[in-house]
Amino acid sequence: MSEKKIWWRDAVIYQVYPRSFKDSNGDGEGDLGGVIAGIPYLADLGVDAIWLSPFYKSPNKDGGYDVSDPRDVDPRFGTLDEAKKLIDTAHAHGIKFIADIVPNHFSTEHAWFKAALASPKGSPERARFHFYDGRGPNGDTPPNNWISIFRGPSWTRVTEPDGSAGQWYLHLFDSSQPDLNWANPDVEEDFEKTLRFWLDLGADGFRIDVAHGCVKDKIDVDHRDPNRLIDALRLDFLDITTEERAGLLSDVPFFDREGVHDIYRKWRKIFDSYSGDRMSVAEAFVYPSSRAARYVRSDELHQVFNFNFMMLGWDAKIMSESIKTTLEELKDVKAPATWVLNNHDTPRVVTRIGSPRKARALAQLIHSLPGGVYIYQGEELGLPSADLPDAARQDPAFIRSGGSDKGRDECRVPLPWDSTQPHYGYGTGTPWLPQPADWAQYCMNVEAADPASSLNFYKQMLQLRRGNASLGGEGAITWIDSEPEVMHFTREPGLEVVVNTSSVEKSVKVSGKKILLASHEGTNATDGVLQLPADTTVWLER
Ligand code: GLC
Numbered sequence: 001m002s003e004k005k006i007w008w009r010d011a012v013i014y015q016v017y018p019r020s021f022k023d024s025n026g027d028g029e030g031d032l033g034g035v036i037a038g039i040p041y042l043a044d045l046g047v048d049a050i051w052l053s054p055f056y057k058s059p060n061k062d063g064g065y066d067v068s069d070p071r072d073v074d075p076r077f078g079t080l081d082e083a084k085k086l087i088d089t090a091h092a093h094g095i096k097f098i099a100d101i102v103p104n105h106f107s108t109e110h111a112w113f114k115a116a117l118a119s120p121k122g123s124p125e126r127a128r129f130h131f132y133d134g135r136g137p138n139g140d141t142p143p144n145n146w147i148s149i150f151r152g153p154s155w156t157r158v159t160e161p162d163g164s165a166g167q168w169y170l171h172l173f174d175s176s177q178p179d180l181n182w183a184n185p186d187v188e189e190d191f192e193k194t195l196r197f198w199l200d201l202g203a204d205g206f207r208i209d210v211a212h213g214c215v216k217d218k219i220d221v222d223h224r225d226p227n228r229l230i231d232a233l234r235l236d237f238l239d240i241t242t243e244e245r246a247g248l249l250s251d252v253p254f255f256d257r258e259g260v261h262d263i264y265r266k267w268r269k270i271f272d273s274y275s276g277d278r279m280s281v282a283e284a285f286v287y288p289s290s291r292a293a294r295y296v297r298s299d300e301l302h303q304v305f306n307f308n309f310m311m312l313g314w315d316a317k318i319m320s321e322s323i324k325t326t327l328e329e330l331k332d333v334k335a336p337a338t339w340v341l342n343n344h345d346t347p348r349v350v351t352r353i354g355s356p357r358k359a360r361a362l363a364q365l366i367h368s369l370p371g372g373v374y375i376y377q378g379e380e381l382g383l384p385s386a387d388l389p390d391a392a393r394q395d396p397a398f399i400r401s402g403g404s405d406k407g408r409d410e411c412r413v414p415l416p417w418d419s420t421q422p423h424y425g426y427g428t429g430t431p432w433l434p435q436p437a438d439w440a441q442y443c444m445n446v447e448a449a450d451p452a453s454s455l456n457f458y459k460q461m462l463q464l465r466r467g468n469a470s471l472g473g474e475g476a477i478t479w480i481d482s483e484p485e486v487m488h489f490t491r492e493p494g495l496e497v498v499v500n501t502s503s504v505e506k507s508v509k510v511s512g513k514k515i516l517l518a519s520h521e522g523t524n525a526t527d528g529v530l531q532l533p534a535d536t537t538v539w540l541e542r
Helices: 032-045 080-092 111-118 185-201 226-233 242-249 260-272 289-296 316-331 349-353 356-366 396-400 444-448 454-466
Strands: 012-016 049-052 069-073 096-101 155-159 165-170 205-208 279-282 338-340 372-376 477-479 486-491 495-500 506-509 514-518 524-526 529-532 536-541
Touching (some): 032 049, 049 205, 080 185, 185 260, 226 242, 316 495, 486 506, 514 524
Parallel strands (some): 205 279
Antiparallel strands (some): 155 165, 477 486, 524 529
């Protein structure tokens, strides 16, 4: 008898960035009411689950990843009752709900941080964060030379309650995001409360923000090259050799420390104490990639985002090597792989690989691999990153870098729903980021009416995946030798996949006869030979 299928192991999970999904109250910012209204659309698209980026109380200096109360909803997103209604509505449509949890830092507006500022040096209130004295005779040099991921120093000096210049606190991200001290038991206890709060409300899982960052090491030591380290940490920073990147990333004092695993072992016990296969997925950018598997050992988390694959170009040889490596690295821990093409922190896949055609073929490839898939809102519409005037940008990465880093706003522009409505039906108020003038073509109503649209392609792909044990699942891949620009494999029980990443048509010998899905027209299989146009993926039934 086969084991019970565990839903998350090969789920299609759709990321909602709620601020940009749909605005139900006309204030120009998306909200929970908008997500509730969008559930039928997502059910129709055919996703198994939604993951919502944070909608908790927050001054919103970093798109809600600066949380001031993790157990309440920010009024700009709605109310706790609406969160409950959203979870129930998703469930009623057969969609699981995954919340985002941000354990590395709070907002400076969190009651704990305010209390820390009002309390003296050495107090229990300060011990929940990383407060240190500065260096130099007046303490006006930061405790170490680390640079924030968003650039600029990773330390900010506070003014003591008596008005004097005081201690410094650590923030790996914006100065509004003070890092929590996980060596302090209050922190552990509070996060347990938060996990239970959302689990009790019905959440089916968590995406764990900066999962590799919670524990810090060597705070009393300067880094040998802190600026270059931040360059090396940027997934899209290419002006660096593999050797230099490896040298810098093999020992980052604030990432991937052994102690983080103790946290997740405790969390796993909490997840397992609930019924219904609750799950977690780690945002852990670690080096080398093999270390990611350590986050998904059987007594830790469930999935880890596969960022290495996400950053690859459209190249059959490089992608197949990466797929093999991913599956090999996860084999021992028996965790399923994940495949993701973009998210709210990266350029949209169409823009990153430079063509909607390639993006569609790439999407079809990842949907045929073993494990789970993540789709970022708007990806199904084939949305490109948007051009934005600098004046519109709000990302702290843009602000703190003085504009040298354009930031992540370009992939966060509010979604186009309906070409007949103002603001493409996103809402009645002026959207918080301007939508490009040529986005009518991407509106859901326009794409829904066009059989050849990206939306209809995604729908068809998800529908086929749902009903076919060879797509997703956990079965092995059998690779078939092919020329360098072609990827060719089979999956049990009955699928054959061929991908052409070159710019010319290829003829490929195949055993499958019936074409189940092709990312583009012009494909045909006769007498065991497949004619495959440039930049196309095909599924054949064997
Ligand atoms: C993660 C989030 C990103 C955020 C950062 C700090 O990388 O995905 O959006 O800025 O953490 O919380």
